[in-house]
Amino acid sequence: MGRESLPATFTTAMARARGVHPRDLYAWRDDGRVVELSRGVFRRADAPPAGYPDLLAVAYRSPVAIVCCRSAAAFHDLSDEISPAVQIAVPTRHRPPRIAYPPTAVFRFEASTFELGLSAVEAAPGEWVRIYDPARTVVDLMRLRGRLGDDVAYGALQHYLRRRDARPAGLLKLASALDVRGPMQRALDVALAQ
Incomplete structure (x- = not known):
């Protein structure tokens, strides 16, 4: 063969x-x-080049995983920084994968809201990888700002609000579902007042 x-x-x-x-x-x-x-x-080697080989590799190693946080922010142009590791989420009761290469950071998200904001990216021709959409990415960065940094969360929010498809009301609805409405509302109030 x-x-x-x-x-x-x-x-x-x-x-x-x-x-x-x-x-x-x-x-x-x-x-x-x-x-x-x-x-x-x-x-x-004779296959068409993969646009996102690291995301593709991680998706094959952990099919349940969803690209999240800084990696999703970089993909959606919500951040100017490149994440040093592919950040993925798995459901809380799922065993987190151990992936040394490409460098990978794993977050555990509640199973009941795990697929909220789920989207996909074509990492290679005809090969799709699960990723959170821009709104979910902003909300997750706000939820995890204590771990990932306020500057990352607020920077992503600023980038998001400059997008043509920005929907602040949608952010608040998603923030309510993910139990971070208060901080998101305050951040939106400040961002929209500027």
Whole structure:
């Protein structure tokens, strides 16, 4: 079975299920026919380039995860900084993945609100990764401002309010669902008064 029978991005388990011996898989990696994106996640060298290979690798390592916080803010142009690690959320009762490369930070979000604001990004042609939308990202940064920093939260809010699709009322509704309405309301009042 040749690597041409494999999808553009695949895991070791997917390759084995198609009859590829690990010896062959690692030989392909060593001679450059496949690229290892993360432990056990590969991409064919002849596949179209992935726009977001780190997000793609993390999604294959933890399919339940959703890209969040600083990583989502960078993707949605809500921040000028690049996150040093891919930040993902998993439901509270889900075992957090241990991913050394790409560097990954895991947050545990309440299962009942886990998929609020869920969106997707095409990380590679035809391959989608779960990510929180801009409004959910702003609200999460406000919720986690004690951990991630006030400047990150308020900066993301400022960037969000400059967007054509900004909906402050939608932010407040989402903030209520995520139990951070008070801080969000105060931050919005200050931001909109300027």
